[in-house]
Amino acid sequence: MADFNEVYAEVKKSLVASCSLNEEEIALDKTLMEDLGVDSIDLLDLIFSVEKKFSISIEVGTLARLAAEKLQDVPFEIDNVITDEGLQVLKDFIGDSQEQRLRKGLTVHEIPLLLTVRSLCNLVINRLAADGR
Amino acid sequence: MDLKLRNKVVIITGSTGAIGLEICKGFLHEGSMVVPFYRPPLSKLDGLFAWGKENDIEKSRIYPVCVELDSTASLQQGVDEVYSKFNGIDVLVNNAGWTVEKPFLAITDEEWDELIRINLTAVARLSRLVIKIMMERKKGSIINISSTVAQMFGRGVSVYAAAKAAVNRLTEVLALEMGKKGIRVNTVCPGVIHTPMSGPLVDRLSKHIFERTPMQRIGETAEVVPAVLFLASEAMASFITGQHLFVNGGVNLGL
Numbered sequence: 001m002a003d004f005n006e007v008y009a010e011v012k013k014s015l016v017a018s019c020s021l022n023e024e025e026i027a028l029d030k031t032l033m034e035d036l037g038v039d040s041i042d043l044l045d046l047i048f049s050v051e052k053k054f055s056i057s058i059e060v061g062t063l064a065r066l067a068a069e070k071l072q073d074v075p076f077e078i079d080n081v082i083t084d085e086g087l088q089v090l091k092d093f094i095g096d097s098q099e100q101r102l103r104k105g106l107t108v109h110e111i112p113l114l115l116t117v118r119s120l121c122n123l124v125i126n127r128l129a130a131d132g133r
Numbered sequence: 134m135d136l137k138l139r140n141k142v143v144i145i146t147g148s149t150g151a152i153g154l155e156i157c158k159g160f161l162h163e164g165s166m167v168v169p170f171y172r173p174p175l176s177k178l179d180g181l182f183a184w185g186k187e188n189d190i191e192k193s194r195i196y197p198v199c200v201e202l203d204s205t206a207s208l209q210q211g212v213d214e215v216y217s218k219f220n221g222i223d224v225l226v227n228n229a230g231w232t233v234e235k236p237f238l239a240i241t242d243e244e245w246d247e248l249i250r251i252n253l254t255a256v257a258r259l260s261r262l263v264i265k266i267m268m269e270r271k272k273g274s275i276i277n278i279s280s281t282v283a284q285m286f287g288r289g290v291s292v293y294a295a296a297k298a299a300v301n302r303l304t305e306v307l308a309l310e311m312g313k314k315g316i317r318v319n320t321v322c323p324g325v326i327h328t329p330m331s332g333p334l335v336d337r338l339s340k341h342i343f344e345r346t347p348m349q350r351i352g353e354t355a356e357v358v359p360a361v362l363f364l365a366s367e368a369m370a371s372f373i374t375g376q377h378l379f380v381n382g383g384v385n386l387g388l
Contacts, residue, residue, distance in 0.1 A: 041314065
């Protein structure tokens, strides 16, 4: 399994290059969009950079798909609103520090707002593991 | 004047058409690596290779890639091939386009779909693939060859006019989105230019066109090229994005 700190170091470099951030302002539990001010274009640039760096593919909706897979037969969302079980699984990806953001009524479209630096690192590790790396 | 386009990697669609061929020559003249996207047979590029030989252009600076513009898979394959060969793309010229002259009420669904696919959808899809690569270097220039009919005239070419108007707006929105990534997106909007495609129009309406055009003549393909080179050049146009450069003898002034 990939080493979290090594992945974090590379993700941090991508954040600096793609989103014009200073290394000092980046922290694991900061959300990309709200805390770090990454806009949608920067987010895509960041994802492209991370995809290339690790030779992985992160499609739009990957986080929701992974969470749904983990739940198996239990629904992740109903009419785009994330279920209680779905919120619990998302917490594993996003980290405890963002628990307050995982409120009832959260929709699938709001998931990108939850992305933290940590959850991006976890996503990378998950994709690498899927490729047996 | 050095446009600093030497060794820049330039993809040009519609490279076997009259204007496309001249654009290829223009970039080769500036020392760029020219990647004509073409539909088979390759012999359609014989004229370009012959011109290159006559003008001492190294053959290796022309790297044709066979692409079907209406297939995203083919576009992806073409862009991947260019990326693996040159490790980057500096300029994209979306030049491919065509029209049929028919009243709107006589246009079939099939003609509508095909004209939109080539004149608009292919521009969007290829731009999306190339922008992803340009974002790595935080620079690049996209030039969409639009038309004066995007803004005016266009009787008998309704689909073409609608598609080109959409290309103009797409250009503006892409410029808005990609500006912070150092990618410039502009159009060149030719008026009536002497080409095989405009032949019937010119034959029929040249008197009317002359009357409406301050410069009182039809344009030549070579006159479109400097506008494209200018917008492609970081040395010349580094702060120009989201703009439409009309090459039409002033016909849009509305005489």
